[in-house]
Amino acid sequence: MSGVVFAPLVPLVLIAGLAAALVVLCLYAAWMRLPGWALRGLGGLVFLAALAGPSLKDEDRSPLVDVAFLLVDRSDSQDIGVRPTQIEQAEAELSASLDLLAGDPDAPLEWRRVEVGNATGAQEGRGTLAMRALSDAMAGVAPDRIAGAIMISDGQVHDRELTPELNAPLHLVLTGEPREWDRKLTLVAAPAFGIVGENVQLTLRVDELGAVPQPSLSETLLVSFDGGDDIRIEVPLGEDITFDLPITRGGMNIIQLSVAEGAGELTPRNNSALLEINGIRDRLRVLLVSGEPHAGGRTWRNLLKSDAAVDLVHFTILRPPSKQDGVPVYEMSLIAFPTHELFMEKIDEFDLIIFDRYRRRGVLPPSYLDNIARYVEEGGAVLVASGPAFAGVESLWRTPLARVLPADPTARVIEEGYLPLISELGARHPVTAGLEAFAPSPSVDGLPGWGRWFRLIDLEQTSGDAVMEGPDGRPLLILDRPGRGRIAMLASDHAWLWSRGFEGGGPQVELLRRLAHWLMQEPELEEEVLLGDDDRGDLVVSRRSLSTEPPALELTGPDGTVLTPQMVETQPGRWEARIADAEQGLWRLADGDVTGVAAVGPAAPKEFENALSTPDLLEPQIDASNGGVIRISDGVPDLRRVREGRNAAGRGWLGLADRQAYTVENVSLTPLAPAWLVLLLVGLLIIGAWRLESR
Missing domain, CATH: 3.40.50 (Rossmann fold)
Structure with missing residues (x-):
């Protein structure tokens, strides 16, 4: 490939100025009728062309x-x-x-x-x-x-x-058919969390897109909580609709919303949506009943008051009716304590009731305690921290509350130093599993790094799970589920030694936190539970169980496919399975009677927000x-x-x-105006002009 290129010897501005001057001089010479003006102008052009540096460019090109x-x-x-x-x-x-x-x-x-x-x-x-x-x-x-x-x-x-x-x-080569139609459910506004026991507002809309064969004005919306039974709501099409959803439990609530698939609809994948709402408790209402003043009484109060989310009502028996010390009743309290209102009318408003070294001395009549037993059977939660009185005639065991207690006293109180231990069952129970990690000191020779206790109420366990043990394997902490409620029984009143730092102390705060969450039926501390989580597109299924038998897991995918993967025990009481690249949508989990749900990605991914071609x-x-x-x-x-x-x-x-396209292999440049040739041409033209004008 050949061509002419220029490499000016001086700036182009200077060449342009010289060219302008040459034109002016030539015009002046012509106006003055000088016969050699043309030859002089031609000589100037040759000189300017030489200054432009013309060359013949020759390229060797290879096509690409x-x-x-x-x-x-x-x-x-x-x-x-x-x-x-x-x-x-x-x-x-x-x-x-x-x-x-x-x-x-x-x-x-x-x-x-x-x-x-x-x-x-x-x-x-x-x-x-x-x-x-x-x-x-x-x-x-x-x-x-x-x-x-x-x-x-x-x-x-x-x-x-x-x-x-x-x-x-x-270019676009388009898949699909020209007359497609689709129904689409869109979440317009949804909260990330809600208060347990209250409603949250949800806004959504249902649209029909494309060539709809039979347009309708409304559709039935199905709402399912954690894979349960559907709630049916009639919603208009093409409009934003807002309605209330109740948050009934703490933890993650998985809500599935869906509308029916229409005849000939393109895909049902965008007919549903998954919503995860974290249920949180606004305030935890706790009733602490202290039977008598003792060294650990202040510890319970301090632990509960340190949490700003706890509303504490502390009922303390400072003087039993049998004690006659001459102090008038009006000097014992500013107002009359509303005992009947508290224990009969408003008992169901409490999330947790704690009996700390309570003894039966006539302050709370049997009808009150019978109402508390009813409260537990209907879903309430009670924690009993036993003192020496539990082994005697003033024991709570001798009240109507005994029907929900998981153990009977043997009338023996063991007064000796011992190290509270996690039982074999407790190592699998979520309340006590891994509690050693919160000890102030590391474990030594398999013994946890916390301090000793010095009192144990000897109990004969009748129900529930003993998750902590005292000397000779005696039950120390028993958890049970009477009716729809829950009860925890601690066979010692020396837990306060941990909070006082005796022999290094212990994880009393963590133990109480777990106990409270288990008693309030928080999903994170359920003993038998199936949980699923989305890990970058993989479905990770966790099975927590008190059983030592491996679970028989059955997974049902969004498209109805059933999988039975083997689970691997990762720690005592906890198994895990992973499904790589799981299909997006709602998965149903089952192991016998234990069921659960898991959401992988959105139920209607971005791919299906609008599936029309x-x-x-x-x-x-x-x-x-x-x-x-x-x-x-x-x-x-x-x-x-x-x-x-x-x-x-x-x-x-x-x-x-x-x-x-091409690539240049070689380039050669040949000057078109050598210096000797330029000087020769300019000289001849000037001499010619001089000779012409001299005649």
Whole structure:
């Protein structure tokens, strides 16, 4: 390839100034009728041309192969209806056409296949990232070699703002059918948490998109809490609707919302939505009943008052009725204590009742204690911290409350130093499992690093689970579930030694926190529970159980597929299984009578926010590149090469630009105006002008 190039010897501004001066002088000479003005002007032009430095450039060029890209969208929305078959057909025929173009020696072409799947990792949930994939594929190719890109897709691309600068046609080969319709449920506003016992407001809308065969005005919305029975609500279509949902328990509440699938609807995947609302307790109302003043009484009060979320009512018996010390009753309290109102009328308003060294001395009549037993059986929670009186005639065991107690006293009180130990069962129970990690000192020879206690009320266990033991394996902490409620029984009144730091102290705060959460039936401390969690697209199932037998896990996926993976015991009482790349949606978990639910991703991922095939989203990018759109249902298009800048699409065909790119192997420059030749020509012209004017 040859051509003329210029390398000025002086700045172009100077050459332009000299040229202007030359023109002025030539015009003046012509006006003065000097006969040699033309020869002088010609000599000046030769001199200016020499200053421009003209050279003959000769290049040795090697042609480069143009590159085309075939993007195949394999995201979840491409698995709908006839789309998988259409993709296979289009990919096969377009690949064959590209192979034919690649064999043309006059316009060589190389093509590369790029597959676009579901976004994973940090991009998970962002939909189809086709433009990111195209940009990555183009990164290693010079822009002047790119002949174009052909996308086999439904047109639902969610990163259009990342479309690369493409000086070549971008085409869309559209999957799907022209008259599709779909029903879509959208969560407009939903809270992340709610107060247990109160309602939260949820706003959603249901729309029908596309060519709806039989439009309707309303649909039935099904609402399910943690996989339970459905609640049916009639909702209008195309309008935002707000309604209340009750939060009935603490922890994560998984709520599934869905509408029925319509006849001929494109996909039911966007007919539902998953919502996780964390149930939190506004205030924990605790009734602490102290039977008598003792060294540990202040410890219970301080522990409970240190938590700002606890509303504490402390009922303390400072003087029993049998004690006659002459102090008038009106000097013992400012107001009359509302005992009847507290223990009969408002007992159900408390989340937890603690009996600390209570003894039966006539302050609380049997009817009050019978009401507390009823409170436990109907779902209440009681913690009994026993003192020496529990082994005697003044024991709570001799009241109506005995019917919910998990142990009977033997009338023996053991007064000796011992180290509270976690039982074999307690190592599997969530209340005491791993409690050694909260000890002030590390374990030594298998013994926990906390201080000793010096009193144990000997008990004969009748029900429940003994999770802590005293000397000779005697039950120290027993947990039980009478009726719908729960009760915990601590066979010692020396837990306060831990909070006072005796022999280093112990994890009393952590133990009380776990006890309180277990008594209030928090899901995180259930003994028999199946939990599922989404770990970057994997479903991680955890099974907690007091049994030593491996669980028989059964998982039901969103599409109804049933899996039975083997679980591995990761620590005592805890098994785990992982399902890699689990299908997004609501999974149902089961192990015998123990069931649960887990949410993997949203029930309606971004892929299915709008599943209708459409060219509208990519139309601006396609038009700007002179590309085209052809539906596969109208036939797979032919491919041809077109000149760069020409229209690259027509009826039944798509074009790839012939970029005619090349690489330069060698360059040679030959000056067109050698210095001796310039001097000779200028000299001859000046002499000629002088000779002409001298006649």
